[in-house]
Amino acid sequence: MKQVRLGNTDTFVPAVAVGVMRLGDKPAAQAQAVVENALAHDVNFFDTADIYAQGRSSIKLGQALQDAGVERDKIFIQSKGGIILANGQVDGDGWQGPRYDFSKSHLIAAAEAELKRLQTDYLDVFLLHRPDTLMDPEQVAAAFRELKDAGKVKHFGVSNMNPWQVELVQAALDEQLVANQLQFGIMHTGMIDADLHVNMTDAAATNRDGGILAYSRVKHMTIQAWSPFQYGVFQGPFIDNPEFADVNAKLQDLADKYGVTKNTIAVAFITKHPANMQVVIGSMTVDRAAEMMAIDGFELTNQEWYDIYLAAGNLLP
Numbered sequence: 001m002k003q004v005r006l007g008n009t010d011t012f013v014p015a016v017a018v019g020v021m022r023l024g025d026k027p028a029a030q031a032q033a034v035v036e037n038a039l040a041h042d043v044n045f046f047d048t049a050d051i052y053a054q055g056r057s058s059i060k061l062g063q064a065l066q067d068a069g070v071e072r073d074k075i076f077i078q079s080k081g082g083i084i085l086a087n088g089q090v091d092g093d094g095w096q097g098p099r100y101d102f103s104k105s106h107l108i109a110a111a112e113a114e115l116k117r118l119q120t121d122y123l124d125v126f127l128l129h130r131p132d133t134l135m136d137p138e139q140v141a142a143a144f145r146e147l148k149d150a151g152k153v154k155h156f157g158v159s160n161m162n163p164w165q166v167e168l169v170q171a172a173l174d175e176q177l178v179a180n181q182l183q184f185g186i187m188h189t190g191m192i193d194a195d196l197h198v199n200m201t202d203a204a205a206t207n208r209d210g211g212i213l214a215y216s217r218v219k220h221m222t223i224q225a226w227s228p229f230q231y232g233v234f235q236g237p238f239i240d241n242p243e244f245a246d247v248n249a250k251l252q253d254l255a256d257k258y259g260v261t262k263n264t265i266a267v268a269f270i271t272k273h274p275a276n277m278q279v280v281i282g283s284m285t286v287d288r289a290a291e292m293m294a295i296d297g298f299e300l301t302n303q304e305w306y307d308i309y310l311a312a313g314n315l316l317p
């Protein structure tokens with residue numbers, strides 16, 4: 001499995017990670033199969049969050065990792081905190097939102113609750129899930145320092161933040177943020193559209209993320225692409241969807257050429273980008289996930305990459 005450097009650290013992680021947002025309500029046997037399938041493909045990086053299925057996803061993941069008998073230092077577990085749902089967590093932490101909460105006490109409690117659900121002593125990475133406009137960066141820094149000093153978290157990152165929001169948090173920290181998790185996939189390429197259409201007057205020129213792609217490369221922050229198979233926000237997968245016939249035809253051509261499937265090519269489109277992104281796949285179907293992990297052994301040419309981009313309905317200025 002292709003490896004990418006995690007932020008500016010000396011740690012290398014697989015270019016494909018398994019996200020468990022959709023695991024919470026699946027049977028235990030399926031959770032077990034998802035974990036074992038990932039490990040069999042050298043995908044040893046698991047992404048969760050305290051809010052996924054109100055905590056049930058992390059509980060399922062933690063149990064499946066226990067049942068797999070995998071040594072803790074052979075895997076990476078990443079979780080996120082900072083969102084409080086309207087209906088709180090399933091295991092009764094008493095929190096009630098909806099709001100974002102980057103207070104020191106909440107961030108520490110959120111990370112500690114995840115350790116319990118995941119049956120582990122530490123998180124490899126803890127992300128701030130979504131920007132809290134009421135945040136005090138000093139509170140974030142104090143939470144991170146306490147979690148780090150207690151050995152409960154190794155690295156920290158953010159999610160859904162633009163460059164100045166990253167800078168705001170970073171300015172208070174004494175260590176570098178390693179990752180920013182952002183929606184990205186063939187049917188969600190805003191970061192690239194804006195980069196290609198700089199200073200043009202068409203809709204693709206709209207800069208919605210403040211230039212996060214180039215910023216992340218300059219700062220050596222790993223972009224983790226969430227929902228890589230969805231169009232819109234959780235509207236459904238674009239693969240085999242007749243609404244996206246052109247891009248499916250192009251993906252099929254390339255799948256035939258390289259002896260893989262459309263699912264593989266859709267992941268390779270992301271890993272081809274020199275930003276060295278990590279793709280957080282969310283499939284809970286073992287065969288499909290295996291196809292998404294089969295990215296080694298071929299590389300799309302630059303022309304093929306642009307052909308996919310254009311077949312997805314984008315234009316080059």
Ligand SMILES: NC(=O)c1ccc[n+]([C@@H]2O[C@H](COP(=O)([O-])OP(=O)(O)OC[C@H]3O[C@@H](n4cnc5c(N)ncnc54)[C@H](OP(=O)(O)O)[C@@H]3O)[C@@H](O)[C@H]2O)c1
Nearest residue numbers: 019020021159226227228229230237239281282283284285
């Ligand atoms: N930081 C954030 O704000 C944020 C937000 C959302 C998600 N995430 C992370 O990103 C991870 C992935 O998100 P996601 O689950 O939306 O990812 P996804 O991989 O884009 O979508 C997975 C879903 O689409 C279905 N699917 C995917 N490819 C398919 C295909 N070729 N044919 C039919 N169905 C297909 C899967 O069904 P099957 O299970 O049957 O394969 C599953 O229901 C999450 O688990 C989470 O870790 C982060």
